[in-house]
Amino acid sequence: MKAVAVLPGKAGSVHLAEVSEPRVADVPNGRGVLVKILRVGVDGTDKEINAAEYGAAPDGCNYLIIGHESFGRVEDVGPNVTEFKPGDYVALTVRRPGSSLYDQIGTYDMTTDDTYFERGINLRHGFLTEYVVDEPEYIIRVPGNLKEVGVLMEPMSVAQKAIEQAYRIQQRLRVWRPRRAAVLGASTLGLLSSLVLRLRGIEVTTFGNTMPPFLNSRLLEELGVRYVSTKEMSLTDASAKYGPFDLILEGTGYSPLVFEAMNVLAKNGVLAMVSVTGGSRQLEVPADKINLGFVLGNKVAFGSVNANREYFETGVKDLSTAELQYPGWLKRLLTHPVKGLENYEEIIRLLTDSKGSIKVYCEVAAIEGEQTAAAVG
Numbered sequence: 043m044k045a046v047a048v049l050p051g052k053a054g055s056v057h058l059a060e061v062s063e064p065r066v067a068d069v070p071n072g073r074g075v076l077v078k079i080l081r082v083g084v085d086g087t088d089k090e091i092n093a094a095e096y097g098a099a100p101d102g103c104n105y106l107i108i109g110h111e112s113f114g115r116v117e118d119v120g121p122n123v124t125e126f127k128p129g130d131y132v133a134l135t136v137r138r139p140g141s142s143l144y145d146q147i148g149t150y151d152m153t154t155d156d157t158y159f160e161r162g163i164n165l166r167h168g169f170l171t172e173y174v175v176d177e178p179e180y181i182i183r184v185p186g187n188l189k190e191v192g193v194l195m196e197p198m199s200v201a202q203k204a205i206e207q208a209y210r211i212q213q214r215l216r217v218w219r220p221r222r223a224a225v226l227g228a229s230t231l232g233l234l235s236s237l238v239l240r241l242r243g244i245e246v247t248t249f250g251n252t253m254p255p256f257l258n259s260r261l262l263e264e265l266g267v268r269y270v271s272t273k274e275m276s277l278t279d280a281s282a283k284y285g286p287f288d289l290i291l292e293g294t295g296y297s298p299l300v301f302e303a304m305n306v307l308a309k310n311g312v313l314a315m316v317s318v319t320g321g322s323r324q325l326e327v328p329a330d331k332i333n334l335g336f337v338l339g340n341k342v343a344f345g346s347v348n349a350n351r352e353y354f355e356t357g358v359k360d361l362s363t364a365e366l367q368y369p370g371w372l373k374r375l376l377t378h379p380v381k382g383l384e385n386y387e388e389i390i391r392l393l394t395d396s397k398g399s400i401k402v403y404c405e406v407a408a409i410e411g412e413q414t415a416a417a418v419g
C-alpha cells in the first residue's frame with residue numbers, strides 16, 4: 043500500500059513509499075483493530091518534520107510515515123475486540139505509552155520519560171497511508187453524524203486537554219468563575235479553543251496577525267468571539283480594554299507572547315502554553331514585574347502537550363454540541379482538501395504557502411466509499 047514518508051534528518055525528503063499492509067494479527071492477543079484511513083489533517087509539525095527540524099523514524103527503519111491527525115473507518119477486528127465493529131468511524135490518539143508511572147495509568151500525554159512515542163511524529167509510523175492497525179485503547183469512536191468533521195478530532199483533543207487542565211488547576215481556588223478568556227492564535231487550534239471556551243459560556247477575545255475581516259475572524263464572530271489583530275492592538279492594550287483575562291491560552295508558536303501574557307494575566311488567573319517552539323529565541327523580559335504580578339496575584343502558568351483518550355472523548359462531545367449550536371461551522375475549517383496520497387507534494391506546498399487556509403488535509407479515501415466484504419460480513 044501507499045504511504046507518505048520522510049527520511050528524518052534529511053530536509054525536503056517527503057515522498058510516496060510502498061509499504062506492506064498492516065494486519066489485525068500484528069497486535070497480540072487478538073486485540074488488533076484494522077482501520078482504513080479516510081482523511082488525515084496536517085499542521086506545522088508535519089512541516090517541521092519535512093524540514094528535518096523534528097521527528098524520528100521507528101527503530102530499525104530509515105523512514106517515518108507522517109500524519110498524526112487521523113480519521114478512518116474500522117475495516118476488521120481481532121477475535122478479542124468487543125469495543126469496535128467493522129464500519130465504525132474512528133480517530134486514533136497520537137502518543138503511545140513509555141514507562142513512567144503516568145504512562146502506566148493511561149496518561150501517556152503526561153509522561154516524564156525523556157523519550158516519547160508519537161505516531162507520525164516520533165519513533166512510530168503515522169497515518170498518512172491506506173490502513174493502520176492498533177489496539178482499541180488508542181482508538182476513539184466518532185459518531186456517524188460527525189464524519190464530515192472527524193478529521194478535526196486530534197487538534198480538538200489538544201484544545202480540550204489544555205482547557206480541562208486549566209479548570210482542574212483552578213480547583214486550587216475554592217471558587218473560580220472565569221469571565222474572560224484570551225486565545226492567542228486564530229488558526230485551527232485557536233479557533234477550536236475559542237469554540238470550547240464559548241461552549242463553556244466564557245467571553246472570548248482571540249488574537250491573530252491578520253487584519254480582519256477574513257474567514258477566521260468571521261468564523262470567530264459567528265461564535266460571539268471578539269477578534270483582535272495584533273497589527274492594530276497589542277495584547278497588553280487589548281487586555282486594558284477588554285480584560286483582564288482569567289484564562290489565557292497561548293498557541294501562536296511565537297514564544298515572546300507567553301511573557302506578555304504573564305504580565306497581563308488577571309489575578310488568580312491561569313495561563314496555558316501549548317506552542318511547540320523548536321527554535322532558540324532569546325528575549326529580555328521585565329522579570330521583576332512579571333514575578334511580582336505572579337506572587338501578589340496568585341497566578342499560575344502551565345504547559346500542555348498532546349492528549350490522551352479522555353480528551354478525544356470530551357472532544358467528541360464538544361464537536362457534537364458545536365454541530366447543534368453552530369450548524370455547519372466546523373466544516374468551514376476544512377478549507378484545503380487534497381485528494382489522494384499521491385498528491386503529497388501539494389499537501390506540503392499548501393502547508394508552506396498557507397495563505398487563506400485553515401485546515402489542509404488529505405482525502406485518502408471517500409467517506410461514503412464501498413465497504414469491503416470484511417466490513418459487511
Ligand code: BGC
Nearest residue numbers: 087136160163318347348349
Ligand atoms: C501534535 C501533538 C504532539 C505535538 C508534539 C503536535 O503537532 O498535534 O499530538 O504531541 O505536536 O510532538
Ligand code: ZN
Nearest residue numbers: 085086087110
Ligand atoms: Zn499536530
